[in-house]
Amino acid sequence: MTSSYQQQLDAKVERISAQFAEFNPPSLEAFNSPEQNFRMRAEFRIWHTEDDMFYAMFERDADDQKKVIEIKDFPIADQSINALMPVLLDELKAQKILSNRLFEVHFLATLKGEMLVSLVYRCPLNAEWETAAKALSNKLNIKIYGRSRGQRVILTDDYVVEELSVFGRSYQYKQIESSFTQPNAKVCQKMLEWACNAAQHSNKDLLELYCGNGNFTLPLSTRFNRVLATELAKSSVYAAKWNIEKNAIDNIQVARLSAEEFTQAYNGEREFRRLEEAGIDMSSYDFDTVFVDPPRAGIDDETLKLLQRFERIIYISCNPDTLHDNLKTLLQSHKIVQFAMFDQFPYTHHVESGVLLEKI
Known part of the structure; x- marks a missing residue:
């Protein structure tokens, strides 16, 4: 590792270790990232001038005013994104129907080489745009997805299929353009392996809350008899079920419930037709472990009480x-x-953390 990356990683380790010192945890195990080309997602504004346009991002100057920065390459993004950026921009510039009122370009890449490009416009998309976009999609061998206010034009797919390796086994994941996925695929693989090691092997069942598209669910299913996973977002539930079927895993059920709703159902406070419709008999499960990957706001008080059981x-x-x-x-x-x-997220203050807790 270069000294600059090592220094920022060491600073994060020191900060997180100090923040949690009052709990007397074991020594913090730090998992590093590649120093460059680690992001599988990148989003840029398109800045139009009188006779040109370019990828742009913004920064604040000394007077707290927004300053436009032209982006010619993006070293933290995957190599495939960097290779495509100038080629795509030239193609877009060459066709007015594709460049007119283009507002943003979003890239979603995979380790296995798929690429989805979302073109976001400030004008309606018509048949002429669709014809030109299809031709460009075929020419560059990428998926293109068009969006404008109240309009979505899916030429082939609005997703890519990522392939992640966990202890030598490959898992395929449908990653939908508008849904959350971990942006750093190589660190994600390390997170999946850490979670599986933490789970060890159990002859009982796993409860997972906030399962998303099944990112952790699939490899964790190898460590338990059965898994009941919950997620509220419909697109994520759809992707999770697709991923379970695609990977031929037969010991996972997915319930479309929020963590709060699951807590109510588990405590017998409410009945949910969604459980019955999914063929889920909660009483048939024998849980010994719960896995959670909540949003930034954390876990509500009632769900925390549930976890303590x-x-x-x-x-x-x-x-x-x-x-x-x-x-x-x-x-x-x-x-x-x-x-x-x-x-x-190298070079930012953001980190992902993991803890394994056992009952006292």
Whole structure:
């Protein structure tokens, strides 16, 4: 590693270790990122001048005014994105129907080589645009997806299929353009392996809350008898079910419930037709572990009480502050036995953290 990357990684380790020191956790295990070409997503504004246009981002100057920065390459993005950027821009410039009122360009790449480009416009998209976009899609061998206000034009697909390797086994994931996916695929693979190691092997069942597209669900299913995963977003539930079928995994059920709704159902406070329609008999499960990867806001109080009833909790967090706050409750019943940090976002203050908690 270069000294500059090592220094920023060391600073994160020091910051997170200090923040959680009051809980006396084990030594923090840090998982580094590639120093460049680690992001599988990139989004740019398109800045139009009188006779040209270019990829743009913005920064604040000394007077707190927005300054336009032309982006010719983007070293933190995957190599395939960097290779495509100038080629795509030249093609867009060459056709007025594709460049007119183009507002943003979004790239979504995969480790296996697929590419989805979303072109976002400030004008309606017509048949002429669709014909030109299809021709460009074929010429560059990429997927193109058009968007404008109230309009979505899907030429082939609005997703890519990523392939991640966990302990030598490959998993395929449908990643939908508008849905969340981990942007740093190589660090994501490290997170999946850490979670599987934390889970060890159990002859009981796993409950997963906030499962998204099944990112962790698929490899974790190899460590348990059965898995019940919950997620509220319809697009993510759809992707998770597609991923389960695509990977021929037969011990996972997915319930479209929020964490709060699952807590109510588990406590017998409410009945949900969605469970019945999905053929899920909650009483048939014998859980010993719960896995959570909540949004930045963390976990609500009632769900925290639910987690305290499980023997083991595996908690992945994208926000150290809410993890720290949630641990004040969880450590009343559990202790930290593993503590990890994943550098998903090099050169920013953001980190992903992981803790394995076991009942006292």
